Amino acid sequence: MDRLWQALAEHPGQRTIVFCCSRRHAVFARDWLRAKGVSSAAVFSGEGGDSYGRSLEQLREGKLETLCVVDMFNEGLDVPAVDRVVMLRPTESKVVFLQQLGRGLRASVGKTRLLVIEFVGNHRIFAQRMLHLLSLSGDTASWSDLRKWLGGAEPVLPAGCLLDVELDAIDVLKQFLPTGATASVEAYRGMRDELGRRPMPAELIARGYNPGTISRSAGSWFEFVAEEGDLDELEQQVVASLKDWLKTVETTSLNKSYKMVVLRALLDQSAFFESVELPQFAKQCRRYMLEHPILQRDLLQGNHAVDHHNASDEEWTAWWIQWPIDRWLDEQNGQRWFTRKGDRFGLSIECAEELRPDLEAMTEELVDGRLARYIQSKRLKEVSINELSFTGKVSHTSGRPILFVPTETQQPGRPVGPTDVQLPDGSVWTFKFVKVACNVAHPVGQSKNQLPDLLRRWFGKDAGLPGTDFHVRFDMEDGSWRVEPVEASVVSEESPETQETAAQGFGAMLQPSIANSAKFTTHVPVYDLVAAAGTFGEEGIPEEIGWVEVAGHKLKPGMFAARVVGESMQPRIPSGSVCLFRPCPTGSRQGRLVLVQLNTHADPEDGGRYTVKRYHSTKRAADDSWEHQSIELQPLNPEYPPIEVDEHVASDLRVLGEFLEVLDASL
Known part of the structure; x- marks a missing residue:
């Protein structure tokens, strides 16, 4: 409160509203100000x-200097002469912040400015405040807009508005510029305000x-939600006691939709905590x-043991039990979550009765x-089946959205x-199509490139940013x-080139188990990921799926094999090759062929999270050490563009291994 008194003395005003955290806080602030000789009132529901009416009238007449209020004055207060607003309560809500700010923005005779005194400290909320102010023109500002403004770019503000921050504050703001899954996190917060x-x-x-970018950054979806303060007490207890179950639902592998259909059917039948008769349950899933x-396309595609349209109920039930039920x-x-006793199948989770509704709702979420995610990925694949239709992915280069499109080999007949x-x-x-991209488009008869503006008009300011x-x-x-925008979609959880399981992709090379001496x-072990030359592969934590024999190499612990698909590393690495990797040695990675993971980025060809490329970095001095200025992941095939990773997300890049050789290029 001493800081408040100092700020009030240094920045005087005639009529002041002080936004407080609670009724008790408002009464305390009123009494403290009265003790300092400031005529004050505390008003709340x-x-x-x-008295609400008398206090408001006294403020209008100038008989009262300060109103200490709670949320009831966020909106609806009409005292244009208010020329000072004090925010003693933190809020991350853009709506609430602008409502509070708006209480002092009404024009009044003799009023030349509004003074805002805010006590948020060195916190990310400070940076969010600037985002909210940069949004006053009507468009929601992004972290990229804030970064540009801090770098000297002119903000787009309503006529007559000026946004000025002291140099020391600019340094503080730069500390709070987020990295990682920024776009998705900010979208979450914006939707939370809206909904x-x-x-x-x-x-x-x-x-x-x-x-998925949020989950990988925070550890899981509900860990992120908890960090945001959006779990109630019972939900927090669910996360604390059944975190492993929620993690299983969120990360269990999906080559088909079957396992999620099992859970969805249990939820639909209100049988989540009850066992079900398998013959009847299988019919309902079918x-x-x-x-x-x-x-239904998961069932209508070939290579199934049964004819899903014509099989009897008994045949289909046996098949359904063999696949998702047994899985x-x-x-x-580390736990078996379901049990089967004869023809009855059910969840095997110990959950307190009072937590069951929340666990069921969180599982459903x-x-x-x-x-x-799965359905959207299937829709996206469907529109690419027609030889006269293809999709382009919105990515970015140097912060500007562009389109990456299939090559002529991948999509015969597409424009050039x-x-x-x-x-x-x-x-x-x-539209000007080149080998793998379209980065220029403009109305016929014009020459200025308007593709970035078009993509932002269709998808918003986050078009092409990591996490979208x-x-x-x-x-x-x-x-x-x-051309038209496609309904929002996400990266498929399957390999982009095959719907086989990871194990099937290695053919006879893969041995499920071997003697410890071997x-x-x-x-060396094989991991459950498709490392992609040209695409980051499937998301998730790599899982050991077997072992492959390696001849002519002195092997060491930490070496592993993975299959590489795509054409960007040809001719050195043919698409489909099984390749040998070793842990990346200490020292410089410059010029090495490496397998990398970057959760906040996506390779333009397909948009996954793993890739094999040549590593090149630019560094600069930072105090007594150095830091990355940029990293470029370079293909060997000149038809493909490099992946540029700027300094803001370079720390999220993880080098998983160094490429040694192709073990088998025939797959």
Whole structure:
């Protein structure tokens, strides 16, 4: 409070509103100010405060200097002469902050400015305040906008507004510029303000954001939600006692949708904590999948042991038990979560009765999110099946959104060079297609590149930023190309080139188990990821799926094998090759071929999280050491662009291993 008194003395005002945390806080602030000789009142809903009407009238007449208020004055207060606002309560809500700020922004005779005194300390909220102010023009500002403004760019503000920050404050703000899954996190917070509750993963996906980037950064979805303060007391108890179950639902591998369909069917039947009769339950799961326009494709594709349309109930039930039911009966995250006794199948979780509704709701939240990701990925693949249709992924270069498109080899018949394309509004633009991208587009007859503006108009200011996954679709209709934004989608959890399991991708090379004496003597482990040359591969934590024999090499612990798909490292690494890697040695990585993971980035060709590239970095001195200025992951195939990683996310790049040789290029 001494700091408040000092600030009030240094920045005088005639009529002041002090926003407080609670009724008790408002009464305390009023009494403290009165003791200092400042005429004050405490106004809030309920008992214990001063008269609302009389206090407001006295403030208007100048008989009262200060009102100490709680949330009831966030909106609805009409005293234009208020010329000073003090924020003694923290809030991350953009809506609440602007409402409080707005109490002092009304014009009044003789009033030339509004003075805002805020006590947020050295906290990320300080940076968020600047974001809110940069949004006053109507468009929601991004962290990229704040970074540019701190670097000297002119902000877009309403007429007559000026935003000025002292040099010391600029240094503080730069400390709070976030890295990592920024776009998704800020989308979460913005939707929370909009909805008045925490958004679900499926809702983020529907708006083009990938909640997976949030989960990887925080450890899990609900760990992030807890950090945001968005779990109630019972939900916190669920996370504390059943964290491993929630983690299993969030991370269990999905080559098909079957395992999530099992959980969804249990939830739909209100049988989450009850056992079900498998024959009847299998029929319900079958009906659910066949009636779903997207999920039914998992059953209609070939290579199944049964004919899903014509199989008898008994045949289909036996198949369903053999696949998702038996998979759920396996141990996951150190525990068996389901049990089967004869024909009865059910969850085997000890959960206090009072926590069951919350556990069920939180499980449903994760299941719906995973199904949404899976369904969207299937839709995206579908639009690429037609030889006269293809999708382009919105990515970025130097902060500007561009489109990455399939190569001519991958998508025969797609345009090359300048091509006239009709937009959904009927206008015709010229898109310039090069080998793997389209980075220039403009209305016919003009020359200025307007592609970044178009993509931001379709997808918002976050178009192409890490953590987003927006696409556009090009279609040939009646001899003319058309383009439109694709419904928000996310990276598939399957390998982009095959729907085989990771183990099937290694063919006869893979041995499920070997003698301990052979480990790292004649064999190395194989991890459950598809390292991609040209694409970051499947997301998630690599899991050992078997061992492969390596001849002619002195093996050491830490070496491993992974399959590499894509064409960007040809001819050195043919697509589909099984490759040998070793832990990256200490010292410089410059020029080495490395397998890297970067959760806040995506390779333009397919948008996953692992890639094999040549490593090149630029460094600069920082105090007594050095820091990365930029990292470039370079392909060997000149038809592919490098992946540029700037200093803001370089710390999130993880080098998993150094490429040694191709073990088998025939796969």
